[in-house]
Amino acid sequence: MNSKKRGVFLSYLRVGLIGYKFMGKAHTQAYKNTNFYFNPKEPFQLRAICGRNEENVKFAAHTYGWESYETDWEAVIERDDIDIIDIGTPSDTHKDIAISAANAGKHVLTEKPMALNVRDAKKMLKSVTDAGVQHMVSFTYRRVPAIRLAKRIIAEGRIGKVYHVRANYLQDWLADPQAPFAWRLDKNVAGSGAHGDLNAHIIDLTRYLVSEFDEVVGMSETFIKKRSIEAGSTNEEKTNDSASRDVTVDDATLFLARLDNGALGSFEATRYATGRKNNEYIEINGSLGSIVFNFERMNELQFLSKEDEPHLQGYRNILVTEPEYHEYMDAWWPPGHLIGYEHAFTHQASDLAQAITQQQPIYPNFEDGLRCQQVLEAVDNSIKSRTWEKVEKTNYLNL
Secondary structure, eight states: OOOEETTEEOSSEEEEEEOOSHHHHHHHHHHHHIIIIIOOSSOEEEEEEEOSOHHHHHHHHHHHTOSEEESOHHHHHHOTTOOEEEEOSOGGGHHHHHHHHHHTTOEEEEOSSOOSSHHHHHHHHHHHHHHTOOEEEOOGGGGSHHHHHHHHHHHTTTTOSEEEEEEEEEOOTTOSTTOOOOGGGOHHHHSSSHIIIIIHHHHHHHHHHTOOEEEEEEEEEOSOSEEEOOTTOOGGGOSTTOSEEEOOSOSEEEEEEEETTSOEEEEEEESOOTTOSSEEEEEEEESSEEEEEEGGGTTEEEEEETTSOGGGOSOEEEEOOOTTTSTTGGGSOSTTOOOOHHHHHHHHHHHHHHHHHHTOOOSSOHHHHHHHHHHHHHHHHHHHHTSOEEOOOOOGGGO
16 A cells, blocks of 8 residues: 555655764664565655765765765755655754654654753644644654563553552763763753653653653752863864863753552663663552563563462563564564564654554654653753642643
8 A cells, every 4th residue: 555645656655864873873774674574565765864964974875775865954854755754863953853844744753852842842743733744753662572562461451550650761871970071961952861861761651551640759960060072072062162061961860750540650860870771671560460671671571460379479571572472573583582672663663654654643653752741841840849740731732
């Protein structure tokens, strides 16, 4: 089945990717893997990749296998041979690129956090809704097969009424005081530090698996206030030729939450957890059982059921690799043959292709991005007020 756009039936989904570094590489591989492993009705075509540094983006285009490159994102959006705009740039650029893409009739996929603030997220949601295009936020952990199994277990009532969610996302790449300044430490570019970068993921997982957020109270800290500028940094990273830059984001943010379903939650994000490289952990306790997931063991899910006989009760470790029973796994390898970080991006791309060609809703979309942003901002407000803050529930349609 082909999708119809501007009166022309297409045989490919033609992608323009803005950004070519870490996420650019991950998204590129996802489009290629989707074509190879998932056999979409309309394969992805890598039309143009975009970046400001011509030498680097030209090299990326050649290395990754893109047909062409651009140095101006507006030029990518203006092209008639592109259907999807994929945004893998720093957070301060998401709003303008997404709105321009929607106005041009392009489908939009953006990295998280979706925006710098709730105000911008609402504008982005309005633009894609008014344009009638598909829109998606790259919360890829939703597409880890073990998380899909956790969703199924909870939906089937196997852990009963949920009482607790405890989640953390721990990294250590800034624990060294000598680590240099990077764009992720500039509030004007990144919006926030560990909070928007890491808490955004566990907020989204909680919304996906359990419930919306009702109210929050938080605290944060910036442990090292200045970072040295690394030799060879770009002009954008330098300020008045000084040898260091102020760190204007949080290094760690922790918060408590009450969820709409009555459950209590605790959340922690830090880039100073020495020894933790990418430790994303979520534990959900209910009246009939519990589940535990840690991304550093992403092919496994722990599940405890109180309905087991007392002498057999305990956490069982489920290896989530069975093609017949575990979502997405039929595209990959025989049972017990593990998948990795990049595969969740492929699952995301495959779902996006299906949504576009079959004109189906896709999640997480820009409304999910807005809901996450509202939680992030409520925590920020709580840190300023030093008290509990309600999470805003309105979107642009309710204003």
